[in-house]
Amino acid sequence: APQDTQVPDSGLVRVEDDRTGMSEQSLKRAIVDNLHYGQGKDNYFATPYDYYMAIARSMRDRLIKRRIQTARTHIQEDSKVVYYLSAEFLMGRYTGNSLINLGIYERVRKVLRESGLELDDLLEKEHEPGLGNGGLGRLAACYLDSLATLEIPAVGYGIRYEFGIFEQEIRNGWQAERPDKWLSFGNAWEVSLPEYRTEVKFGGHTESYTDTKGRYQTNWIPEHTVFGIPYDTPIPGYGVNTVNILRLWKAESSNEFDLDAFNAGDYLGAVANKMFSENISKVLYPNDDTVQGKELRLEQQYFFVSCSLQDIIRRHIYHYNSLDNLHEKSAIQLNDTHPSIGIAELMRLLIDVHQMDWEQAWHITQNCFAYTNHTLLPEALERWSVNLFGRLLPRHLEIIYEINFRFLSEVRKRYPGDNERIARLSLIEGEGADKKVRMANLACVGSRKINGVAALHTKLLQQDVLRDFYELAPEKFINKTNGVTPRRWLLLGNPRLSNLITEKIGEAWITNLDELRKLEQFADDPQFRQTWREIKQANKQDLAAYIERKNHIQVDTNSLFDVQVKRLHEYKRQLLNVLHIITLYNRIKRNPNEDILPRTFIFGGKAAPGYFIAKLIIKLINSVAAVVNDDPSLEGRLKVAFLSNYNVSMSQQIYAAAELSEQISTAGKEASGTGNMKFALNGALTIGTLDGANVEIREEVGAENFFLCGLTTPEVYELKAKGYNPQEYYQSNSELQEVIRLIACGHFSDGDSQLFRPLLDSLLYNDKYMLFADYQSYIDTQDRVSQAYRQEDNWTRMSILNTARMGKFSSDRAISEYCKEIWHVEPVPVEFKEYSPEDM
Ligand code: Z57
Structure with a gap:
């Protein structure tokens, strides 16, 4: 040649x-x-x-x-792998994060x-990938970052929604939703793997037969099948060679299925069926902390879980040529009950497809799965009607009945005659036509470990929501307080502060957040305080410029930036914050010379499209903003800005600029919160109730560096038990009356006294989340905040100490605990080898 x-x-x-x-x-x-x-x-x-x-x-x-x-x-290395199953991954933009984690920004x-x-x-x-609603989806994203950084073999499994969380627009003060077409200009980050497509069955019926070895077998004859096509996105760790993947499934129609219809000459019918199949991964359900019991949602859940488990099994068999050790090499985490159908699906795959006997399959299943609960709200617990369930997943319903039969037999032995307890523990709720499958019960029975997401939340799970399961198997319960990744939430989101910190204490904090403690020694250093303030000031200026550009509101960068950003939900009590704003407004109106601390109130967050009251709260915030921002007699002392389309990218900028973090949920309602951690990490002080992880944040930063308000959880329970009457609080509080009357008379709605009636009625006559009970405490605490802010030096000191003491809330800490105490996995360092001709 x-x-x-x-x-x-x-x-x-x-x-x-x-x-x-x-x-x-x-x-x-x-x-x-x-x-x-x-x-x-x-x-x-x-x-x-x-x-x-x-x-x-x-x-x-x-x-x-x-x-x-x-x-x-x-x-x-035959490594054990963590599989994180989640219906949501709220990743935020990838590219900046990749530059950071590769160390070449x-x-x-x-x-x-x-x-x-x-x-x-x-x-x-x-275009930001917004494949999640809020805390739960963002937690999954932080955990993927920490898994890779800790060099843990891990795969995130979920759905490649064509439309992520809707884009929020504010029209005339109201929320309007627009579809999030995040893929329309292509996605540079994903790689599709059509050769790993996976078939998923739906509907139909089951048939039993005896196989050639005389074993009783079940065959599921589906009504139709769908393909899942995997799309992989690389997940790099910080400063290591480990790159894990996020594998998301897209639904496509299966050809065999189409062919039947095409051959029958029904061209349009076949195309319609194709569209039906592809609907499955079309859109993310926009509800956070509530369920919408829609058939398509159950289809989504089963679709991605079945694809993921088949994928896990395929690779396991390829590697080990047996499924006997599946549980020794895989830890499957259920992010809430959304993927909990996986327990029945793994049983089905092991028994029906891989001919394993029930006892061995159950042993493997129970030892693969662990379940994270994220909520105490009853409206967020998933319960599927047995009717719907049986129509869509007939074989799984049989398996669930069998699991339940065996489980309840054990329960009966332990608690003979305690029929009420047995009814509460049953995987099936109710009788007759409205029987329901309780997904949380399935998750508890099928998992080796069950965890809550903050100390208080885990305790309440044990005492309340999952009490019977706790009494039955206390060793299964464990707390794993949430954490957030310092890479995105400080290094990437707040470069000015990161640079200062690194200058002072080196860069070890990036992967060992406890190192931030070393900042404590500078808390009393005037020069350091000065620089700390200048950085916050510069971040505030950036945010002010954004607000000016987007909302056309001029805000005073010397005012206190008082921020509440999170999903709109009554239990999070954005309305209580509004009551405070109107209280201050009234004080100035009463006495124009009143010495009031200038504040900028910043709100952001989406309401579920069907959640009328949450949308009305957005309208109220914008209506108050319209009145307050334009009133010359306030001399610019109060400004209110609702930032539309709050998302991960925007939040990075907001945390960096925030000074006061509003964490004011009714005690006992917020499972953990994670925004609370991001604010404090960036030097904001918290005004908060003793709820979720606030309790632990206060413990870490010290009570003197935290503005506590409101009832405690036991006080909330007691008050509820003795019969809470909001009128008692209302009638004895003239400032509160003034606030309510001002809204009621239409002051913020051009004289329309009806517009906000639903909000006022719910407060005056029901007040499920006890805003009135906490009003005075909240106002008093806000007054203390105002005084404290005027002591500039001490405020800065508290701010430094908040950042310095946030080590515990790194997702690296949370993930190492999961690794040791739930998953039993170890780091697997990866060497970087340059390309060589032998790679061919
Ligand atoms: C969601 O974002 C959370 C709980 C849910 O049940 C659903 Br559905 C969505 C949130 C909690 O409300 C937060 O308190 C918690 O910090 C977060 O999940 C992550 O654990």
């Missing part, structure tokens, strides 16, 4: 280097390469979006190389600057 002397053999090295290299030169070449061959543009034609795509692809290349080595290492910024491009502007072109 002729020698190829024309081509210099360093050409091969250059291609490889462009995809993995970390030098300025190779990064620059990589971006140009991806711009040309990924986007088909040069610098004349390229838009900022093209540049964003080129940067994203350049990072993806680097991660894919490490992903391949991670996967190889996990197989070579500054370098890429410099490279781009040399060509007149601003990295931060380009990163804003990424």
Whole structure:
């Protein structure tokens, strides 16, 4: 063969280097390469979006190389793997986070600057993946970051929704929803793997038969089948070579199914069926902390769980050629009850498909699964009607009945004759036509461990919601207080503060958040305090500019930035915050010279589209804003801004600029909260009730650095038991009366006294979340906040101490506890090997 002397053999090295290299030169070449061959543009034609795509692809290349080595290492070492099953992953933008975790954010910024491009502007072109509602979905995202950073083999499994959480617009003060078309300009981060498509059955009936070995078997003959196509996104750890994956399933119609209809000549019918199948992964249900018992939702849950378990089994058999040790090599975490159908599905796969006997299958299943509960609200507990369930998943209903029969036989032995207890423990609730499958009970029975998400929440689970299960198997219960990733929530979101911290104490805090304690020594250093304040001030200015641009409201950056951002829900009590704003408004109106601390009240959050009261609260906030912001007699002392379409990207900027964090849920209602942690990490002080993780935040930062208000959980229970009457509080509080009357007379609604009636009626005559009971305590505490803010030096000191003492709330701490106490998995370090010709 002729020698190829024309081509210099360093050409091969250059291609490889462009995809993995970390030098300025190779990064620059990589971006140009991806711009040309990924986007088909040069610098004349390229838009900022093209540049964003080129940067994203350049990072993806680097991660894919490490992903391949991670996967190889996990197989070579027979590693146990964590599978995190979640209907939601609220990831936020990937690209900035990848730059951070690869450790080349500054370098890429410099490279781009040399060509007149601003990295931060380009990163804003990424359409945020909003495949979650709120806390639960964001927690899953933080946990994936920590799993990779701790070098734990892990896969996140979920649904590739075509439409994520809706985009919120404010029209005339009201929330309006628009679909989130996040995929319409392509997704640089995902890789589809059609060869791993997985079939999922729905409907039909079951038949039993005796196989050739004389064993009793069941066959499920479905009414139709759907394919799941996996889409992988790499999840890099910080400063390590481990790259895990998030595997999301997209529903596609199965060909066999279509063919029948096509062959029968029913072309349009076949296409309609195709659309039916593909509906499954179409849209995220926009409810947080409540359930909407819709058939499509159960289809979604079963669809992604079945795909994921089949995927786990496929890879396990390929590796070990047996399922006997499945539970020794897999830990499957159920993120709430949404994936809990997995318990019945794993039983079905082991028994019907892999011919295992019941006892062994049950042993494996119980030892694979663990269940995280995220709520105490009764309206958030999933219960599916047996009717619907049996129609959609006939085989699973049989399996659930069998699990229940065996479980209740054991319960009866332990508590003979205690029929009420047996009825409460049963996986099936009620009688006759409205029988329900209780998914939390299924999750408890089928799991080895059950955890709550904050100390108080776990205690209340044991005493209340899951009391019978706790009495039956106390060793299953364990607390795992939530945590948040310091990479996104400090390093990426607050570069000014991160730089200061690193300057002072080095960078170890990034992966060991307890290191922040070293900041305590500077809490009394005037120079440090000054810098600390200047940073908050600069972040406030950035946010003020955003508010000016979006809401056309001018805010005073010397005012206290008082922030409540979270989903709209009555139990979170945004309305109590509004009552305080109106209280201050009335005080100024009563006495124009009253010495009131200037405040900017910032709100953000989405209401479930069908949650009328939550939407009316948004309308009220905007109506109060319209009156307050324009009133010259206030001399700019009070401003209210509702920021529309609150999402992960926006929240990063808000936490960095916040000074007061509103965490005022009715005690006993918020399971944990995680926003509370992000605020304090960024130096905001908390005004909060003794609820969820607030209790532990206060313990860590010290009571003197936390503004406590409201009833405690036992006080709430007592008051409820003796018969809570909001009128008692109302009649004896003139300031509260003044507030309510002002809303009632239409002051904030152009004289319309009916508009806010539903809110006022619910407060005056029911007040389920006890706003009136906590009103005075909240107002008094807010007055203390105002005084404290005026002692600038001491406020700064408290702010520094809040950040310094947030170590516990790193998701790295939470995940290492899960690893040791629930999953029994160990880190598996991954080596980075450059490309070599043997890779072929
Ligand atoms: C959700 O975001 C949470 C609980 C739920 O049951 C559902 Br559904 C969605 C939240 C809790 O309300 C928060 O208190 C908690 O911090 C978060 O889950 C993560 O655990």
